[in-house]
Amino acid sequence: MVEIISRRDGPRPEDVRLRALLEKNRPTITAIADQLSQGKYSASKAAKNAVAPEVEKKMIHLVGGSAPATREARPCVRATINGRVVVVDDNSGRQLHHLGEIRRRDGEIHFVLASAHNKFPAPAPEEIVVALDDLDDAELAPDGGEEALVAEIARRLGFETQ
Secondary structure, three states: OOOOOOOOOOOOHHHHHHHHHHHHOHHHHHHHHHHHHOOHHHHHHHHHHOOOOOOOOOOOOOOOOOOOOOOOOOEEEEEOOOOEEEEEEOOOOOEEEEEEEEEEEOOEEEEEEOOOOOOOOOOOOHHHHHHHHHHOOEEEOOOOHHHHHHHHHHHHHOOEEO
């Protein structure tokens, strides 16, 4: 013999009795909750039930990317935390050129120029590579070498340092 147990429609009788008991004792439960939370329970309920004033919302749509640059680009050279040396626009923060990377090998710090010779997928422009060619694979001092490298690159390219 097989018994088929199916779900009944509506809540179970014990759930109905429990909800009725809770609703009957709601003022007492609220008073105890306020006493334990020093009045914060009722305050949070009142804040949830309060109607927030309607704020006029404005929608701004930008088509084709960000807003046009209002100022002329101000390039500067930076060394990032992850070892990249880049030229960025100081006004917008956008990267203009990737110049190379600072890599650590055998306890020494070296600058690797972003060139096709070093197999970079997107090498720096040819005029930058020519200006910085002798800095390729240059060894940097462990204390302040990165700052000196950035200053030298900025001097050669005529940019500001950051």
